[in-house]
Amino acid sequence: MDRRGGPKVPSRFVLLLLLIFCVMLLFFSYATGFSGGPLKLAADYVFVPMQRGMAGVGNRIYEAMREGRTKRELAIENESLKRRVDELEKRLTSIELQEGELNELRKLYKLDQRYSKYKTVGAYVISRSASNWFNTFTIDKGSVDGIQVDMNVIAGSGLVGIVTEVGRHYAVVRSIIDDTSNVSAMVLSTKDYCIVGGNLKRMSESSMIDFSSLEDASDKVEEGDRLVTSNISDKYLQGLLIGYISNVSEEKGAKKKKGSVTPVVDFKHLSEVLVIKELKNPAELQKKQQGGKAKTDKSKETGGGKQ
Amino acid sequence: MKLQFIVSKVLLVLLAVFVGFFAQTAVFSHFALAGVLPNVLVTVTSMLGFMRGRKAGALCGFACGLLCDLFSGDLFGTYAMIFVLVGYLNGLFKKLYFGDNIRLPLMMVALSDLVYGGMVYFSRFLFRSRMDTGYYFLNVCVPEMVYTVLVAILLYFPMYKLDQLLVTIDKRSVRHSA
Numbered sequence: 055m056d057r058r059g060g061p062k063v064p065s066r067f068v069l070l071l072l073l074i075f076c077v078m079l080l081f082f083s084y085a086t087g088f089s090g091g092p093l094k095l096a097a098d099y100v101f102v103p104m105q106r107g108m109a110g111v112g113n114r115i116y117e118a119m120r121e122g123r124t125k126r127e128l129a130i131e132n133e134s135l136k137r138r139v140d141e142l143e144k145r146l147t148s149i150e151l152q153e154g155e156l157n158e159l160r161k162l163y164k165l166d167q168r169y170s171k172y173k174t175v176g177a178y179v180i181s182r183s184a185s186n187w188f189n190t191f192t193i194d195k196g197s198v199d200g201i202q203v204d205m206n207v208i209a210g211s212g213l214v215g216i217v218t219e220v221g222r223h224y225a226v227v228r229s230i231i232d233d234t235s236n237v238s239a240m241v242l243s244t245k246d247y248c249i250v251g252g253n254l255k256r257m258s259e260s261s262m263i264d265f266s267s268l269e270d271a272s273d274k275v276e277e278g279d280r281l282v283t284s285n286i287s288d289k290y291l292q293g294l295l296i297g298y299i300s301n302v303s304e305e306k307g308a309k310k311k312k313g314s315v316t317p318v319v320d321f322k323h324l325s326e327v328l329v330i331k332e333l334k335n336p337a338e339l340q341k342k343q344q345g346g347k348a349k350t351d352k353s354k355e356t357g358g359g360k361q
Numbered sequence: 362m363k364l365q366f367i368v369s370k371v372l373l374v375l376l377a378v379f380v381g382f383f384a385q386t387a388v389f390s391h392f393a394l395a396g397v398l399p400n401v402l403v404t405v406t407s408m409l410g411f412m413r414g415r416k417a418g419a420l421c422g423f424a425c426g427l428l429c430d431l432f433s434g435d436l437f438g439t440y441a442m443i444f445v446l447v448g449y450l451n452g453l454f455k456k457l458y459f460g461d462n463i464r465l466p467l468m469m470v471a472l473s474d475l476v477y478g479g480m481v482y483f484s485r486f487l488f489r490s491r492m493d494t495g496y497y498f499l500n501v502c503v504p505e506m507v508y509t510v511l512v513a514i515l516l517y518f519p520m521y522k523l524d525q526l527l528v529t530i531d532k533r534s535v536r537h538s539a
Contacts, residue, residue: 065415065452072423072445079438090431097431101382108387115391181386184429186398186505187481192386192432219432226432233486234435254486255496258396322396 094221098196102180102224106194109180113325172291174208174328175199180224187254189232190215193327196223200331204289209327212318213237213283213294217329225329230296231257231321238287239265239296242280246270250281250296250315262300262314270311275302281315291334366534370527374409374417377523378424381405386432389512397504399512400474402429405520406444407473408466408513410451411458412524422448435485443480447473460524463517470513471506478502 082088090097177193195201197220207214207227215229230237235252248268256262268275279299283290297317305312385401402425410418425448426441433440451469458465482497491497 063416065419065449068416069419069445069449072419073442076423076426076438076442076445079441080436083437089437093427093431100379101428104383105387108383111388113391181432182390182398183433184382184385184398184402185400185433185481186396186501187478187485188433188435190433233491234489254501255491255493258500 089219090221097224098222102192102194102221105180105192106178109178172330172332174330175201176326176328177201177225179325179327187233189229189235189252189257189321190218191227191229191324193225193227193329194223195329196221196225198222201225201329202333204333206283206289206291206294206330206334207327208294208330209319209324211295213290213296214319214321214324214327216289227327229321229324231263231317237290237296238284239281240284241268241270241275241299242282244270244272244274244279246275247284247286248281248311256314260314262316263297264312265299265315266305266310266312267308268302268311268313269309270302271309275299275311277301287334289334291330291332363534363537366530366537370530373523373526373530374421375424377405377409377520378402378421378428381425382428394508395504397508399508400477400505401509401512401516402444403447403474403477404470404509404513404516406448407451407470408517408520409524410448410473411454411466411469412460412520413452413527414455415449415452418448418450418452419445420448422446439484443477443484446480447477450476460521463514466517467510467513471510474506474509475502478505 079088175195177195177199179191180194181192183190193207201217201220203217203220205217207217213230215227215232215235217225218228219226228235229252230250231252233252233254237250238247239250240247246269248265250263250265253264256264265281277299281296281299283292283294283296285292295318297315300314300316302311302313304310381401381404385398389398389401406418406422406425409421422444423441426438426444429440429444430437451473454465454469478498478501482494482502486497487494
């Protein structure tokens with residue numbers, strides 16, 4: 055710009071200014087939980103409507119690709135499905151007989167699906183996180199629809215994650231498979247507590263998440279046991295299904311166990327989720343608790359707030 | 362330079378950033394290869410950096426970073442810082458760029474994406490004692506880099522046109538002030 059006689063700002067100063075501004079933002083965000091402020095307005099009125107549209111187009115293309123199969127393929131599939139229906143019908147009759155028995159046992163076991171009574175709101179996933187390192191996504195409901203930070207998100211039968219940021223018409227959800235996610239959980243059959251933490255490495259290797267710090271003195275926990283969110287969790291409502299334990303091993307040094315869990319939710323093809331419009335601890339209660347809380351396992355848990 | 366020229370340049374760059382962000386979060390998420398997404402924003406920042414210089418790169422990076430921060434839910438400002446650095450570092454290579462060869466841009470984008478991956482790992486993973494650097498490099502950074510370079514081939518020509526447009530605006534503003 056010097057040729058034109060305008061004031062010239064050296065690039066180095068620009069870099070320095072921007073970096074200082076970034077550092078200030080970091081501190082400010084760490085201290086106050088700032089997460090965009092006025093920029094969120096831009097997100098609400100510019101990005102989210104367009105993303106919604108784009109997500110629609112993307113879904114349509116995806117659907118079109120799936121529909122573009124040949125008739126022959128469909129005929130073959132139809133044939134095999136018909137066979138499957140016959141097979142399943144046979145099984146159904148025998149299962150119906152067992153159902154009565156199961157209901158009885160269920161009553162004894164108190165296994166009824168707790169979350170059928172929670173008030174939920176459905177939302178569409180409108181965009182994924184912009185990086186390969188994290189597993190967050192944006193949904194198309196925000197504070198206008200009653201969404202708040204720390205609300206739990208489920209899909210189908212299992213826990214998906216937690217709301218970490220809310221705009222007027224959008225909310226960001228961090229899924230439980232994210233590397234920074236930690237959930238206080240318990241084994242449904244033995245009521246033993248543990249911590250379920252996402253792990254990028256485990257996830258990309260075997261589509262599983264890790265659990266650790268499991269106290270299982272009586273060696274009862276085994277493969278296939280159900281893991282649900284625990285009653286001592288700060289942020290997660292009790293009894294949401296996380297997944298099934300697929301292996302257990304001793305933790306080095308401590309008398310605790312670790313292993314991995316296969317989540318029940320298919321995180322790769324998530325397009326609709328349910329947000330539970332109920333917080334585990336209302337805000338005031340939470341603050342009080344944080345004041346005098348002893349350090350327990352659950353203090354490791356990461357909720358929706360900043361870390 | 363007159364305000365109107367600055368504004369039109371800024372708007373053009375912001376448009377590129379917007380389109381890149383949408384492409385990344387809403388379009389490419391349906392075309393993930395083996396669970397890997399290309400990094401369109403790094404491509405845009407990097408290309409603008411070596412086409413237009415350090416200042417433009419850093420500012421464009423700042424815009425990209427803020428966008429990522431807004432939708433990431435982590436500490437606000439982490440991505441902004443990473444992208445500013447990526448844009449600035451690319452700007453250092455402006456002298457090597459003549460626009461006649463696609464090899465240099467692709468190499469720069471590849472390097473930028475690796476640097477970006479390294480910085481994300483360093484800032485968000487290493488400090489949580491995820492020590493397996495080699496694994497993350499080979500299984501996250503490198504696949505992303507390969508896919509990003511493929512996408513960069515497609516993005517080079519629109520970005521080249523954008524650069525030409527910005528040059529035209531510059532020239533017009535010189536004529537205007539002369």
